[in-house]
Amino acid sequence: MRDVAQLASCGKSYVSDLELGKRTPTADIARVLDHALGAGGELIALADRRPDADPLAQADALQRGLLEDFTAGPLTDAGVDEVEYTVARHGRATRYRAEGELLPELLADFGDLRLRLAGRQGAPVRKRLLIAAAQMSGLMALTLLKLGDARSRAWWRTGRTAAAAADDRATLAWMYAQEAYQLYYSTDIEGAVELAARAQVLAGGLPCVGPALAAPLEARALARLGRRDEAAAALTAAEVALQRLPAEDQVGSAFGYSESQLRFHAGNAWTHLEETARARVEQARALELYPESDHMDRALVHLDQAMCLAADGDAAAAAQYATNTVVGLAPSRRSVLIIYRANDVAARVPEARAVSEVRVLREILALPPGDGTNGGDQLGDRGGH
Known part of the structure; x- marks a missing residue:
C-alpha cells in the first residue's frame, strides 16, 4: 500500500x-x-x-x-447576472414568503455563491460577487431574526465585512440600516439610533435604500424615547430620502423601500408618541398601499391600530383587534415579532383593569410554540420591520 x-x-x-x-x-x-x-x-x-x-x-x-x-473558473457576465438575479429574487420573496420556507433555499443558493467566490475571478466580477454575498448575508440575518434565532447577529457581521471588502457604500449603508432594526427590537433603542445615523452618514448623499430605510427607523426609535421633535425631523428626512430613491428601488423587496413601508413606519412613530389621529392617517394609507400578500407588515399595521385604541382608553376593542390579527394569520406567519407587538397591546392594560378580551389575548399569547403562536419570549432575538 x-x-x-x-x-x-x-x-x-x-x-x-x-x-x-x-x-x-x-x-x-x-x-x-x-x-x-x-x-x-x-x-x-x-x-x-x-x-x-x-x-x-x-x-x-x-x-x-x-x-x-x-464554478472553478472565471464567471462570464451571464453567470454574474444569474447570481444577482437569484439574490434579487430572494429579496422580493421576503415580502410574501414565510421564513421557514425561505431559509433552506437561501442556504442552498448561498452555498453555490460561496463556490463562485472561491473561484478565480477578476476584480470587477469579484466585487459584484462580494456585494451579492453581503446582500445574502443580510437576508440570512433577517430570516433568522424573524425566526427568533440569535445567530442572526453573526450574519450582520459577515455582511458588513463583505460590503466593506467590496468597498460599496450603498450596500454597507443598507447593512447598517437593517441591523438597526435588530437593536430596536432588542430594546437597545439608543444603539438603534446610532446605527440608523451611521447608515445615513455612510450613504453620503447617495440616493440609495440605506438612508431611506434608516431615517424612519431612527424616527421610530426617537419616538420610543419620547423625543418628539427629533422624531418628526427624522420622518421629514425619510420623506426626502424616499423621494430621491430611484423608481427601481421603490419596490416590495428587502433591498428596496416603498411608500407603503414609510406610511407604516410613520404611523408606528406617531403611535409611540400617542398622537393617534396622525397615526391613523398613516396607518390607513399604508393598508391601501400594501398588497394582501405582504402578511407581516399588514399585521403590524393592524397591531399599531390596536395600540391606538389602547392609547385612547378602549382596552376591550384594542385586545379584540389584536386577537383577531394574530389568529387571522396562518401559524407559519405568526413570527416572534408579531407576538411581541401583540404583547405590547396586552401590556397597555394593567392587570387590575384587564377586561375579558384582554384576558383572552393574553391566554393566546401565552400558548407555547406550535399551539397557535410562535411564542415570543426572546425579545433580543427578534427581527425588525
Missing part, C-alpha cells in the same frame, strides 16, 4: 472519482485517505457505496461535483 503522503498527493482526483461513483475503494484505502485528507470518516462512508446504491444519492453527488467543476 502507498504511504499517506502519496495518497494525499493524488487524493483530490481519487475523491472526485469516488463521488462520481467511478471507484469503490476497500475499507482500508478509505481509512488511509480519510486520515491523509482529514475527511472525518466521509470516505469510509463512500467506500460502502455499491453500484446498486440509492440512485438519488448518486444524483446528488453528481450534481455537487458538476457544480464545483462549473
